[in-house]
Amino acid sequence: MSLGLLDAEVREAVVAESETAEPALVLDGLVKSFGSTRAVRSVGLELAPGELLAILGPSGCGKSTLLRLIAGLERPDAGRVLVGDRDVTGRPAHKRRIALVPQEGALFPHLTVAQNVSFGLPGSARLFGLRRAGERPEVQRLLKLLHIDDLADRMPAQISGGQAQRVALARALACDPELVLLDEPFSALDASLRQSVRTDIRSTLRQLGVAAIVVTHDQEEALSLADRVAVMQAGRIVQVGAPDEIYRAPADSGIAQFVGNAVVLPGFCVAGCVSSCLGDITVNALDGAGSVMLRPEQILVLPPAPGLPSGEVELVTFFGHDADVQVRLDSGETVIARIQGDLPRGRVSLQVRGAGCFYPAA
Template identity: 55%
Template sequence: MSLVIDNLSRRFADFAALDDVSLRLAPGEFLALLGPSGSGKTTLLRILAGLDYPDEGTVRQGDRDFLAAGARERNVGLVFQHYALFRHLTVRENVAFGLRVRPRRTRPSKAQIRDLVERLLKRVQLEDFGDRYPTQLSGGQRQRVALARALAVEPELLLLDEPFGALDAQVRVALRRWLRELHEELGLTTVFVTHDQEEALELADRIAVMNRGRIEQVGTPQAIYQDPATPFVCEFIGRTNRIPLHRAHAEWLAGEWPLAMDPWGGRYERAVAYVRPEHLALAVPEGQPAWNARLRHVYPAGSVTHLDLHVAEIDLSLEVDVASEDIARWGWQSGAVLRVAPQQLVAFPIDDDVGSAVVRDRWTWRPPDRC
């Protein structure tokens, strides 16, 4: 059954933690709530878990008023960043805890609890660690115990609050791929809170990008990255180059590089374009529009090399990503002058009356042969 969130707002004194948030979560979907600290993602998760309540708005699951049910009645599994395991209980006892504290009429028998716990420990690859205590486990193992405990109550909705935030990078990569496989196997509806873009892009079916208590954009990872809806999403998701544009008659310019059209029909004088590092072409042939950029630094990063360039004519710094084998083949070194041009971009006009971008007039541009 879909979970429908309508117009949720939550304030703490003068701070709007959530500001008119609406979202629909499909059954079996893996949704990431992605945003910086203070964006409202954890507040939204706590409301779904029954640990907090909104000042306004509704959450419905089919015909059911989700918010009217208590935390225990919502059939939700919750996993925290710092595990929240009971130090005095063994791994097996931690996993069984949620079942043993159920009311007698809904509590499984001891044999049923024992069988379920053993199945869960095997599922999270900890079947040989049941008699250990949390302090005897690594961080990754403790997080898997926390996840097994959440799964023990057979939740309809699994809520994960930055579950890998306390782990080192290598363990995070292994666990998030394992979590995605587990999600697909169980078919659970999952909401995953994170400020890590890579985690969200790799794990989620859809991403809700949050900022200052509002949702800026909801979409698939590919849509969020390739077609960002707001300047905030452009700058928060991945790396990007911010390029000022100005209008000259019927075209837009960034220095000598022209965008030979006016998508806004003369209504604006200024705009800002965002170009991903991999969407900048190097070695543009003479006769085609391009900037002359000086290569300042070369940063090898495995199969990809990051280039730092400077366009003197508009005092613009650019980041460009290229395959490392191309750097070796072309022999580029610091000090080289390269001809650089965008291959695609997202642009927002600027309303000079308010001094901010006009999101509703967002425009995506690609050269004709890339459309």
């Protein structure tokens, strides 16, 4: 079974459970200001049991402030935070059963890996001391679950950044939280490490059935990791949906251009068709002026052919698995297509496949 199919089945199971179970988290009209700056603006959101939600947005949009409000590190000016059926808005962070994994792990440098994980156990369990932390069954289980059981006796300075993130998550899970919050957890990792660490963390949360929220500005990370994505802009949640919905049907052109690469062209819609520099594009929209959005992979790059929009290849950016091809059309517009296979040079023609998203003019 492929990982993609497994993820689809997991997502369906989460949705089915959410229809009958109490939400793991409810945010009801959260507001937070710092002086004259409104950081969070009337945010409402629900998280299903076992669901992994990504909050995606640019730097300064309020996503980390929202995470701190959920964790109890900030007090909202208005609104409520409910974990399960409990209103925890007025409770301090340590009484919420919410675990927070910071950006760079923040491990205790003077404790071993096992001792760091053991430190996350409830207070009464820590009374037994840290000396033999590696022998504790709950610690061993978490270390094995995250594939770091061979690191139990090492110090934080002796492990990699990816291993440190796994240790930080194990420590967070040791307190048996109802909700896990991860704040830009992969931002300090090399690109080659991110995929493996993401896979391990997602698999662990799935196995434990713990609901989690990941805050990130990385579109690829959000789309590949989460069951649902909440896009945040200027303190508001502007769209929530499954990753493929956010990518294929963004609510407006701003979201379209933030979540992945987008080709946005002006046009006029008549009877579900927009005439553009790339020819007629099918859309599901009312008549009127506006802009049509295509993803670069919807644009085919073909040998020069009469009757098709044509132009010159200006730039090819090769990524190994595919490439972006920038084409200057004879009509003067520049568009980017994403292709696999041989890299084109010189003169080409373009053809659109599939429908576009149309956004009426304001």
